[in-house]
Every structure is written in structure tokens, then in C-alpha cells.
Amino acid sequence: xxxxxxxxxxxxxxxxxxxxxxxxxxxxxxxxxxxxxxxxxxxxxxxxxxxxxxxxxxxxxxxxxxxxxxxxxxxxxxxxxxxxxxxxxxxxxxxxxxxxxxxxxxxxxxxxxxxxxxxxxxxxxxxxxxxxxxxxxxxxxxxxxxxxxxxxxxxxxxxxxxxxxxxxxxxxxxxxxxxxxxxxxxxxxxxxxxxxxxxxxxxxxxxxxxxxxxxxxxxxxxxxxxxxxxxxxxxxxxxxxxxxxxxxxxxxxxxxxxxxxxxxxxxxxxxxxxxxxxxxxxxxxxxxxxxxxxxxxxxxxxxxxxxxxxx
Numbered sequence: 001x002x003x004x005x006x007x008x009x010x011x012x013x014x015x016x017x018x019x020x021x022x023x024x025x026x027x028x029x030x031x032x033x034x035x036x037x038x039x040x041x042x043x044x045x046x047x048x049x050x051x052x053x054x055x056x057x058x059x060x061x062x063x064x065x066x067x068x069x070x071x072x073x074x075x076x077x078x079x080x081x082x083x084x085x086x087x088x089x090x091x092x093x094x095x096x097x098x099x100x101x102x103x104x105x106x107x108x109x110x111x112x113x114x115x116x117x118x119x120x121x122x123x124x125x126x127x128x129x130x131x132x133x134x135x136x137x138x139x140x141x142x143x144x145x146x147x148x149x150x151x152x153x154x155x156x157x158x159x160x161x162x163x164x165x166x167x168x169x170x171x172x173x174x175x176x177x178x179x180x181x182x183x184x185x186x187x188x189x190x191x192x193x194x195x196x197x198x199x200x201x202x203x204x205x206x207x208x209x210x211x212x213x214x215x216x217x218x219x220x221x222x223x224x225x226x227x228x229x230x231x232x233x234x235x236x237x238x239x240x241x242x243x244x245x246x247x248x249x250x251x252x253x254x255x256x257x258x259x260x261x262x263x264x265x266x267x268x269x270x271x272x273x274x275x276x277x278x279x280x281x282x283x284x285x286x287x288x289x290x291x292x293x294x295x296x297x298x299x300x301x302x303x304x305x306x307x308x309x310x311x
Contacts, residue, residue, distance in 0.1 A: 022044075027042065045087050063075070074093060077089070118236035125240060150257065179206060181201060183215070218255045218295060
């Protein structure tokens with residue numbers, strides 16, 4: 001992809017670029033010479049049929065989040081029409097931070113980081129729904145029925161007979177509605193000196209806030225790190241004031257969806273392309289297979305209450 005025109009639109013000359021991780025969209029780090037200085041920018045190029053909607057969502061939320069105590073990238077370039085590279089894109093000055101999943105690996109800071117993630121999610125969920133454009137953020141009266149439909153489709157593609165579990169998901173009801181991230185995992189939060197930056201909000205919508213809690217919980221508890229997941233969840237519930245009673249069923253739904261998704265050939269192909277055929281077998285051995293086993297155990301156990309969380 002020709003990025004020189006993007007650098008020019010940012011006010012300078014491209015002197016370096018590198019593709020950064022991203023499964024659904026394309027991300028780049030650009031070094032741009034502006035006058036006598038070299039500035040670093042993040043550029044996100046949106047793909048898919050709803051590329052413009054995804055870009056508009058992130059732009060709206062990045063501008064809105066600071067009003068509710070959340071750090072957000074300051075967008076410096078907006079091209080929703082795709083005039084520069086043929087697809088919608090946003091660009092902002094590079095954030096000097098570390099993905100939260102890396103911070104959670106440090107024994108000295110992992111519990112504190114887990115609490116920060118819980119607090120940040122509670123703040124995101126506190127954004128009033130009246131601030132959101134219904135044309136961009138789909139409202140979630142049928143949230144769990146749609147989730148059940150997605151899980152049913154994934155199960156059909158994977159050839160896994162799980163009709164009783166899908167019916168259980170379909171019967172779930174939202175006790176309250178909130179703006180949800182839709183993909184809230186430690187990899188989608190950057191930890192900086194200024195505070196946490198929640199990123200990758202293109203799947204944001206209105207739905208059950210416990211969906212985000214459960215989604216993050218299944219990631220954070222992988223590898224038997226139950227103390228991290230518990231610290232995250234307790235901090236979230238302490239700040240949000242939301243009842244913890246319905247979390248168990250949401251954990252099953254989130255684990256089931258991720259288990260099916262990560263087993264699809266199409267998804268594996270994306271990983272192979274992003275990671276490379278040479279490194280993929282190691283990634284599969286060290287991460288994908290253990291994580292899918294963890295998800296399967298969570299589904300099979302079907303956690304009935306918080307009291308049964310392992311210590």
C-alpha cells in the first residue's frame with residue numbers, strides 16, 4: 001500500500017513505515033518528517049463492507065471518551081471517503097505505551113494492571129447512550145438473540161453440535177444496556193504513563209455490559225491466572241455498581257463464541273498470514289491450542305457462581 005500520500009496529508013514526507021498487528025483491519029506505524037522533526041503516527045485502514053461505519057464509530061468515540069475520564073488517541077487525519085488509499089482511514093500521533101497483555105505478564109504489576117482494566121471498562125460503560133448516534137451504534141434490544149444466531153452460525157461452520165447451549169444463550173436477557181466495546185481484551189488496551197488507552201472500538205455497539213466483562217475475563221483467566229480475572233472483575237463491579245449475579249451465564253456464552261471462532265479455518269488462515277507460516281506452528285502450540293482448551297473447560301464447567309472461581 002502506498003503510504004506516501006498519507007504522510008503528505010499529515011504534513012510531511014514519509015521516511016519510514018511498518019505494518020503493525022491487526023486481524024480485521026490494516027495498521028501502520030509511519031515516521032513522517034515534518035520540517036526538521038520526525039514525528040511518528042499510527043494509521044488505521046478499515047476493511048470490509050462496513051469499513052466507513054467502523055471508522056466513523058472510532059472517530060466518534062475517540063472524540064467523546066475524554067469527556068468521561070478516558071484517554072483516547074487525538075485523531076489528526078480523517079479520510080472517511082478513502083481518497084488517499086482507496087479505503088477509509090484515521091491517523092493519530094503514536095501513543096507511547098505497552099499493550100496491557102504484556103503488562104499482565106509482569107508479576108510486580110499484574111494485579112494493579114488488572115484493576116486498571118476493570119476501572120477503564122466501567123468508565124467506558126458509563127458513557128450515556130444519548131451521546132451516541134443510533135445510525136452508527138446499533139441498539140441492542142435483541143442483543144443476545146443476535147449473539148445466539150452468531151454462535152449457531154459458527155457452530156455450523158465448525159461442525160460442532162451445540163444446540164442446547166445455543167438455546168441457553170438465546171434465552172439470556174439484558175438487565176441493562178450500555179455502550180459496549182465488543183472486543184474488550186488486554187490486547188486492545190495500551191498502558192501508558194498518562195493512563196490506559198482503550199483502542200480498536202470499531203465493533204462498539206449498545207448491548208449487555210456484562211458481555212465485555214465476560215469477554216475480557218476469559219482472556220485474563222487463561223493459563224490459570226484466576227487472580228487476575230477476579231481482580232479485574234471485582235474492580236469493574238465496584239465502580240460500575242452493576243450486579244454481578246448474571247456473570248456466570250455470560251462467561252459461558254463468551255467462551256463458547258471464542259472457542260468456535262478460533263477453530264475456524266478462515267480464522268486460522270488470517271493468523272497464518274499475519275504471523276507467517278514459519279512462526280505459526282509455534283504460535284499455535286504455545287497460544288491457540290492451550291487457549292482453546294481453556295475456553296472449552298470454561299464452557300463445560302458452566303461456572304454457576306462467583307464462589308466457585310478457583311483461588
